[in-house]
Amino acid sequence: MTQENMPKEKSLAQFVSELREKIGLSQTGLAKKSALPLKTIEEIESGQELFLASTIRQKLANGLKLKPAEIKKYEKHPNLSLMPDTEATVFIKNQILANDVEDLECPVCGSKLITRIAKMYDLEDNLILVPKARCVKCPFQIKG
Secondary structure, three states, X not given: OOHHXXXXXXXXXXXXXXXXXXOOOOHHHHXXXXXXXXXXHHXXXXXXXXXXXXXXXXXXXXXXXXXXXXXXXXXXXXXXXXXXXXXXXXXHHHHHHXXXXXXXXXXXXXXXXXXXXXXXXXXXXXXXXXXXXXXXXXXXXXXX
16 A cells, blocks of 8 residues: 555544534534534534543434444543653642642643542551542543
């Protein structure tokens, strides 16, 4: 296969936009067919959303008459290999334990973190506070 015949890798934004236009839908029309907010469709097509939550992927697939896996292959998954106790995760854990969680952002995608403190007990019945966090958009999480 020559370089010219090689399929060019499309972004999620290009894939959704091209397919939407091919089936004759506006962004508003796709939003209605997908039961998603117009803002979500706009964010996907503008390239702001690179990784979709499974519920959004499912609804978008329904609107585009596809299987969710056909959309998923165009998503860019965040590199989570940096996650075991980096400086960022240690900072986040300390902020959670200090109950200073107002402006905590995901170190992978910059979205809001949902945080909590799990109360656990060791074998001698000593209370251990374990900070936990998960991102609202990407798979990042701190389990303790």
